[in-house]
Amino acid sequence: MNKVMTMLAASISLVLASCGQGDILFADNAVINxxxxxxxxxxxxxxxxxxxxxxSLVGVTSDDVLRMEMHETTETNGMASMAKLKSIPVPAGKTVKLEPGGKHLMIWGVGEGAQKRGLLTMTLIYSNDDRIEINAAIKKVGDAAPAAE
Ligand SMILES: [Cu+2]
Structure with a gap:
C-alpha cells in the first residue's frame, strides 16, 4: 500500500511539473498607457x-510611481464611471484581463527614469502572499503598440 501511494505521489508531481504555465500564477502582456x-x-x-x-490580487506597488490603484469601469445607462477595487479575484487556471473598459490600474506620477527606460517594474501582491514582479511596457500616446515578447 505504502509503495503504491509513493508511486502515485511521484507520478502526480511529474504531471504537475510537465504542465508548464497552466499551473503557475503569473501575469503578462503588461502595458501602461x-x-x-x-x-x-x-x-x-x-x-x-x-x-x-x-x-485574489490584493495590491500592486511600484517604487517608480506616486500612487497606484485598482479600478473597474462600469457603464450605467450609457454613462461610464470608475470604482476603486480592493481586490481582483483570479480563479485557479483562469485568465483575468485588465483591459480598457473593464478592470484596470490607475497610476499617478510615473517616474522619469521608468519613462526613459520605457518599462515600469511593479509588484503584484496576492491574497496567498505570493508576490510577482513584472515589467510593464510604457506606451506613450502615438507610439506603435509594443512588440509581443
Ligand atoms: Cu480608473
Whole structure:
C-alpha cells in the first residue's frame, strides 16, 4: 500500500511539473498607457493568469510611481464611471484581463527614469502572499503598440 501511494505521489508531481504555465500564477502582456497630460493618471493593463488555487490580487506597488490603484469601469445607462477595487479575484487556471473598459490600474506620477527606460517594474501582491514582479511596457500616446515578447 505504502509503495503504491509513493508511486502515485511521484507520478502526480511529474504531471504537475510537465504542465508548464497552466499551473503557475503569473501575469503578462503588461502595458501602461502613459497619460499625455501631466498630472492626469495613466492606465495599466495586463493578463492575470491563475495558478492551482483561487487567489485574489490584493495590491500592486511600484517604487517608480506616486500612487497606484485598482479600478473597474462600469457603464450605467450609457454613462461610464470608475470604482476603486480592493481586490481582483483570479480563479485557479483562469485568465483575468485588465483591459480598457473593464478592470484596470490607475497610476499617478510615473517616474522619469521608468519613462526613459520605457518599462515600469511593479509588484503584484496576492491574497496567498505570493508576490510577482513584472515589467510593464510604457506606451506613450502615438507610439506603435509594443512588440509581443
Ligand atoms: Cu480608473
Amino acid at each position: 502613459l497619460s499625455p497630460v501631466d498630472g492626469n493618471p495613466s492606465a495599466g493593463y495586463m493578463d492575470l493568469h491563475g495558478g492551482r488555487v483561487n487567489v
